[in-house]
Amino acid sequence: MSLPLIPPMLATSGTLPSAAQDARWAYETKQDGQRVVVYLPGDGSAVLRARSGEEISAAYPELLPLGGALGATPAVLDGEVLALDEQGRGDFQLLQSRMGLAHSPGRAARRAAEVPVHLVLFDVMHLGRHPLLALPYSRRRTRLEALGLDGPHWSTPAALVGHGAQALQATRERGLEGLVCKRLDSVYEPGVRSRAWIKIRNLRSEDVVVGGWLPGKGRLTGLPGAVLLGQRSEGRLRYVGGVGTGWSETEREQLAALLRAAATDVCPFDPVPPAPGAHWVVPRLVGEVRYSTRTRAGLLRQPSWSRLRPDLTPEESAADFPDGLV
Structure with a gap:
């Protein structure tokens, strides 16, 4: 049929x-x-x-x-x-x-x-x-x-x-x-x-450290299109993914100023993530993101930016990572 x-x-x-x-x-x-x-x-x-x-x-x-x-x-x-x-x-x-x-x-x-x-x-x-x-x-x-x-x-x-x-x-x-x-x-x-x-x-939320950013395109030229996130584990900052949503226009501009003030030539992530064109920053900004789940490598799936957390230090962003993360 x-x-x-x-x-x-x-x-x-x-x-x-x-x-x-x-x-x-x-x-x-x-x-x-x-x-x-x-x-x-x-x-x-x-x-x-x-x-x-x-x-x-x-x-x-x-x-x-x-x-x-x-x-x-x-x-x-x-x-x-x-x-x-x-x-x-x-x-x-x-x-x-x-x-x-x-x-x-x-x-x-x-x-x-x-x-x-x-x-x-x-x-x-x-x-x-x-x-x-x-x-x-x-x-x-x-x-x-x-x-x-x-x-x-x-x-x-x-x-x-x-x-x-x-x-x-x-x-x-x-x-x-x-x-x-x-x-x-x-x-x-x-x-x-x-x-x-x-x-x-169902979305979860966690605190993360900003370690870098990727330039935006089009109307976002000169502003961060996405920020690169990490969490402390075993004494090092491990990359957990990037997020490019969740900001208003004003919030994105404010974040851009903070990122420019924290610029560095040294990648703070260990190991260095594959992020061509990334601008690195001193890892002192802490934020909160919402996400659905983690991949087996510990990366955040479908993350969205919630807010800056000036009340937290980078050391307070520690997380438990899945076995096998390197």
Whole structure:
């Protein structure tokens, strides 16, 4: 059967629904992986497409047996491909070693043996000969769960109706990326970033030392486009990444003046990070940043500047780094 191509519906960043509206929403764990739409024609095959529409089936050979899970019943499913860490949480850095191998099936098969993936399913947009896009989320979810799609490399985790505050707190306690809130009466809007789905990302905050900066371009010429950050560990300043967002225009200009006053020719990071064109500064400015997670090398993912911390010394920015950081 020829199945319709359906771009995935997207969530909008926001906050929890109000307590008065809570019972009208379902809550799902926000996954840190690669979004996919899965096409099952009913002939035993499976086709996976990325958010862009590109076919990526060959990158994940362990997921292809899903093609026989529904027998001759065609379906289009929505989900997320994850690479799980030792605690069973999605680890995007692990997944990156699997992404981009759609045109290298041999390498994909070898990586599958080393870093297997897991597909989390959370919606069904077409089933049998019937499109389900116009059905409310609650009915689509019932149809999905009735399929019983739980296998060696795929599952259908339950969604929680109501109790959004408790659900969000649970994701924070377990160190998960966040929560997706879905209105029970929402239809599936292909390719639309809809307010009927709200994503809430759990962000952490830490103190960091500024050790350098990269020049901005365009309207930011002469100002820092990004600052290079470090934290103290074992007596040295270790690089933890760069951040280029979170300032107002005035704050960026004030930061530029502080950086110029602290200029030095000596890189304060040990080891020196790969940062062509960087301007180094004496590491005395302490700031606070928010971020989602750390990579295995200790770098901050998706950092955003929060504020300067003139009340702290650089020595107070110490952090625990993952094993293996050099």
